[in-house]
Amino acid sequence: MTDVRQKMLEDMRLRSLSDRTVDKYLGCASVFSRYHGGTSPADLGGKEARQFLLHLTQLGRSTSTVSTYHSALTFLFRVTLQRPDVMQHVPRPRVRTQRPGRALTFAEARGLLDLLVRWPFDHAFFALMLATGLRISEATRLQVHDIDRRAGLLHVRRGKGDKPRSVMLSARTVQMLERYWRDVRPRAPWLFPARVSGRGGPLGAWTDRPISAPWMAKRLKLRQGDVPRPIRSHDLRRTFATWLIEDGYDLRLVQVLLGHASPETTARYTRVHSDVIARTRSPFDRL
DSSP: OHHHHHHHHHHHHHTTOOHHHHHHHHHHHHHHHHHTTTOOGGGOOHHHHHHHHHHHHHTTOOHHHHHHHHHHHHHIIIIISOOTTTTTTSOOOOOOOOOOOOOOOHHHHHHHHHHHTTSHHHHHHHHHHHHHOOOHHHHHTOBGGGEETTTTEEEESSOGGGOOEEEEOOHHHHHHHHHHHHHHOOOTTBSSEEEOOSSSSSTTOEEEEEOOHHHHHHHHHHHHOSOSSOOOHHHHHHHHHHHHHHTTOOHHHHHHHHTOSOHHHHHHHOOOOHHHHHHSOOGGGGO
16 A cells, blocks of 8 residues: 555645644555455445445444544545545445534633643643644644744744644743743653653653644543533633633734634634623613
């Protein structure tokens, strides 16, 4: 599968797919090939794809997981192998709409940060997400030289779709990061590097790669314990946007800070808290 894998990788790079999507699609294609005895996907078709996806369903894989495999195979056959007809009659699983995210209240945000103080690495990571509105995947890929203290900016070199952008970096956030760097002493150039968890070196030693987004999302869940309303990593990004809107900042500015391609996405993303709505003065009162 070497030639097919290389071409698929190049096709995804040319379309500026995220690193996470690239890794996931390549992994899906590899599992598909192994399921059929290592046969190259070039020698497989719709019948084999249907059989494979049905196998995943019978194993109890979630509909979202099977849907991801379907998307990967669709890209593989349609773009890389130039066989757009292969997946046309292979049904895609119907994925249930996930529970919409929510913005945190100030009390909830303070409570979360107070809880994370026990783990300086996690505290700095999620506090930075709350302070800048970064996606969790963007936060994991930050490097030390992305911090521009003189300009008061944090540079996101490769956002979603490989698009760069910059976000604000307040003096308080810089102080928080300096304290984190001094106390935790992570390994440059990554701001949040991964640690050795088993083979490959001393347990707990810093590696030369960044921490993974799925692992940090899992850590956030584990740190909270059995809270009645668990906070997800994306809730921090939503909170950043909602608070800016509530403070009167322009929707276009929030769109740029979040790295959204469309203002409609930003509008759906933010929900003003009811207490802010209640305090809002009606134009009628000015008459």
